[in-house]
Amino acid sequence: xxxxxxxxxxxxxxxxxxxxxxxxxxxxxxxxxxxxxxxxxxxxxxxxxxxxxxxxxxxxxxxxxxxxxxxxxxxxxxxxxxxxxxxxxxxxxxxxxxxxxxxxxxxxxxxxxxxxxxxxxxxxxxxxxxxxxxxxxxxxxxxxxxxxxxxxxxxxxxxxxxxxxxxxxxxxxxxxxxxxxxxxxxxxxxxxxxxxxxxxxxxxxxxxxxxxxxxxxxxxxxxxxxxxxxxxxxxxxxxxxxxxxxxxxxxxxxxxxxxxxxxxxxxxxxxxxxxxxxxxxxxxxxxxxxxxxxxxxxxxxxxxxxxxxx
Amino acid sequence: xxxxxxxxxxxxxxxxxxxxxxxxxxxxxxxxxxxxxxxxxxxxxxxxxxxxxxxxxxxxxxxxxxxxxxxxxxxxxxxxxxxxxxxxxxxxxxxxxxxxxxxxxxxxxxxxxxxxxxxxxxxxxxxxxxxxxxxxxxxxxxxxxxxxxxxxxxxxxxxxxxxxxxxxxxxxxxxxxxxxxxxxxxxxxxxxxxxxxxxxxxxxxxxxxxxxxxxxxxxxxxxxxxxxxxxxxxxxxxxxxxxxxxxxxxxxxxxxxxxxxxx
Numbered sequence: 001x002x003x004x005x006x007x008x009x010x011x012x013x014x015x016x017x018x019x020x021x022x023x024x025x026x027x028x029x030x031x032x033x034x035x036x037x038x039x040x041x042x043x044x045x046x047x048x049x050x051x052x053x054x055x056x057x058x059x060x061x062x063x064x065x066x067x068x069x070x071x072x073x074x075x076x077x078x079x080x081x082x083x084x085x086x087x088x089x090x091x092x093x094x095x096x097x098x099x100x101x102x103x104x105x106x107x108x109x110x111x112x113x114x115x116x117x118x119x120x121x122x123x124x125x126x127x128x129x130x131x132x133x134x135x136x137x138x139x140x141x142x143x144x145x146x147x148x149x150x151x152x153x154x155x156x157x158x159x160x161x162x163x164x165x166x167x168x169x170x171x172x173x174x175x176x177x178x179x180x181x182x183x184x185x186x187x188x189x190x191x192x193x194x195x196x197x198x199x200x201x202x203x204x205x206x207x208x209x210x211x212x213x214x215x216x217x218x219x220x221x222x223x224x225x226x227x228x229x230x231x232x233x234x235x236x237x238x239x240x241x242x243x244x245x246x247x248x249x250x251x252x253x254x255x256x257x258x259x260x261x262x263x264x265x266x267x268x269x270x271x272x273x274x275x276x277x278x279x280x281x282x283x284x285x286x287x288x289x290x291x292x293x294x295x296x297x298x299x300x301x302x303x304x305x306x307x308x309x310x
Numbered sequence: 311x312x313x314x315x316x317x318x319x320x321x322x323x324x325x326x327x328x329x330x331x332x333x334x335x336x337x338x339x340x341x342x343x344x345x346x347x348x349x350x351x352x353x354x355x356x357x358x359x360x361x362x363x364x365x366x367x368x369x370x371x372x373x374x375x376x377x378x379x380x381x382x383x384x385x386x387x388x389x390x391x392x393x394x395x396x397x398x399x400x401x402x403x404x405x406x407x408x409x410x411x412x413x414x415x416x417x418x419x420x421x422x423x424x425x426x427x428x429x430x431x432x433x434x435x436x437x438x439x440x441x442x443x444x445x446x447x448x449x450x451x452x453x454x455x456x457x458x459x460x461x462x463x464x465x466x467x468x469x470x471x472x473x474x475x476x477x478x479x480x481x482x483x484x485x486x487x488x489x490x491x492x493x494x495x496x497x498x499x500x501x502x503x504x505x506x507x508x509x510x511x512x513x514x515x516x517x518x519x520x521x522x523x524x525x526x527x528x529x530x531x532x533x534x535x536x537x538x539x540x541x542x543x544x545x546x547x548x549x550x551x552x553x554x555x556x557x558x559x560x561x562x563x564x565x566x567x568x569x570x571x572x573x
Contacts, residue, residue: 014573045573051414054573073416077320081414089408091339092332103328104415106320146411 002065004029004154004185005050010059012045012209019045020057021209027202029064029153032176032186034200034217036193036292038300042209043189044084047158050187051081063154077105080152084159084189086139090132094123094142097131098149105150117145120175122168140164144172148179155179156187161195173199197221197292207300220295227262229271232284241278247271262287326421329412333429337395344391344433345440352387352441356380359505360448369507373536376449380442381459381532382504385466387441389527392434392467393495396426396474401487404478409571419566423475423558430471431464438463454537458547462531465550469527470495472557479561479570498524503532508540526550 003026012020020042027033035043048054050061052072061068066075089097098117099109118124121141126134134142140160147155157176161169173195180186190196196203197217204214213220236255249260258275262268268287276282337344360376367375403409412422445451453459473490481487502524508516519525530546533539539546565571 048573052572053410053413055568073418076414076416079414083410085407087408087410089411090406091336096335100328100332101411103331104325104412104417106322106324106416108319108321108324 001029003027003062004031004064005033005187006060006062007046007050008060008062010046010049010056010061012042012049012054012057018057019209020049022059023206023209023211024059025204025211025214027154027185027187029185030180030183031201032180032188032199034196034203035187035189035206036196036203036296037189037206041206041300043206044158046206047081047156047187047189051079051156052076053081053083077107077150078153079156080147080150080154081156082143082147082158082160084162086136087143088131088134088139090130093128093130094118094134094145095127097142098145101146102149107150110151113151114149117148121145122171137164137168141168141172144175152184154185154187158189159191160188161190161192169195193291193293193296203292205296205299212299213295217292221289221292227268228288229260229262229268230286230288231258231272231275231280231282232256232286233258234281234283237280243278244275325415325417326425329417329422329425330428333395333399333426334432336399337429337433344395345437348387348391348437349440349444352383352437353444355383355386356441356445356448359383360445369510370536370538372538374449376445377451377536378507378532379505380445380449380451381535382528384438384441384445385463385528385531386499386504388434388438388463388467389470389495389499389524390434390491391437392430392470393474393477393491395430395433396471397478397481397487397490398474399429400426400475400478401481401484404571405484413568413572419562422565423472423561426475427468427471430474431467434467434470435463438467451535452537453535455534455543458543459531459534462527462534462547462550465547465554466527466531469550469554469557472554472561475561476557476564479564498522499528503528503540523550523553526553 005027007026008024009022010020010024011018011022023046035046037043045054049056050063050068052068056069063075063078066078068075092100095118098114102109102114118127121144123138123141123145126138131139131142140163144160147157161172164172176186176199188196188200200217202215203217203220205212215223233256237251237258238255240249240251244258244260247260247263249258251258260271262271272282272285359379363375369375370378403412477487477490481490501519502522503519508519508525508529511519526541526546526549529539529541530543530550533541533543533546
């Protein structure tokens, strides 16, 4: 099957060291793919090269088989982008701007589709307002409608929920899922890792212009994440025994809650047995599944403050 | 309503017409600044040179000063507004960042240039037409070669629309953009023969004026309207056409490469 997006050995340099360093990946049609990384990782630069906002340094980008440089006319019709920064034309109302944006893509106005986007994104009461009078949240909603007005097959959402309230965020993700169910491929960047975990079937973690990991969200969490055992002790401990210190265990301030990562290759039952053998009496047991945030922090080196030092 | 992403059909020329339409609507929305202000300003010139001085001065035998100066004032309106339209629109798009709305679309560089140019010509020639209509209150023009006059006005508008695009790409801030207007276009207009024929200047200044690209536009336009000029019409039109070609090529190269537009 032809990939929705193919990136091959993509490089980009501004003034100074490269900001994107030879990355390659494919996105399968119909999937929701997350591109995660700390600020300055190269995510937006990558997205801008895909969308045509930035020139490609070297390498190749194809959208549904169409080269984004040689065949830009076809490839850009297939892509809808919601940029991270609020991008609006203050002169026009929501309705006029949506009609215009469809026209830029060579698409005849489809009133039913336009009205549906307006309704689904809660823009109806604000149709007559010029952009400059819209709140930040409304501008973001408008930008999603704008990205979808020409019915793209690949929708790129660059931090779509930044600065958006909780209610809107939920309705927005529901909408994105619905769009995806209809067959639109989604490329997503977000700082809310919990959202990425819930939304994305596959994730790439990027830092310093390189892809550090890329696999299904499940595999990524399983491979890179560390399950944690949290134990409520019957008797408080003054200090941790050396064996537990070797296992990177932590004790809370009262000395009654013990947390420690389950070592790779060892089950939580076996670990619990080792703890009990030390003479500790356990009152309650809880196992915590690894979160994408932990994986992200480990892979990017941000947990230990190493992330921005390179 | 159920979402349906089916039914995509594309039209090749739709992006061009949409952008042209948007650019026209942009200046129409602020018509008090973009149309009314230049028309009022030109009307004041017409009043000064038409109603007060027009009958008392003559710089060209057989014509009143009002008749001499009106073609220059019409062309001044055309030039200023064609330049202002492309330069301010493109610069503001760069400045506010909404240029990315166009960069992600399939609009080709030629479509981009033609749309901006066409809208600028509508504004420039619209102001020129309004100035001519108002000028009828002060003097009647002979319109010796009306088609040549229209062609020259269109060429001037086209040329300055290209110049506006180039200026918007090179300008880093509002100051730089206004410098193009205040320190380049305005002096060239005033020294290009709007208010006096180059032939009455001392030889040195007359020769120097031939280096002024606007001299050819103004003289050609006046020649087409009055039937007399400092240069043969074909020479004036040819030189202006050459300038327009050079600027169009430059604009096409810059926009084609995305210079200062795409990162």
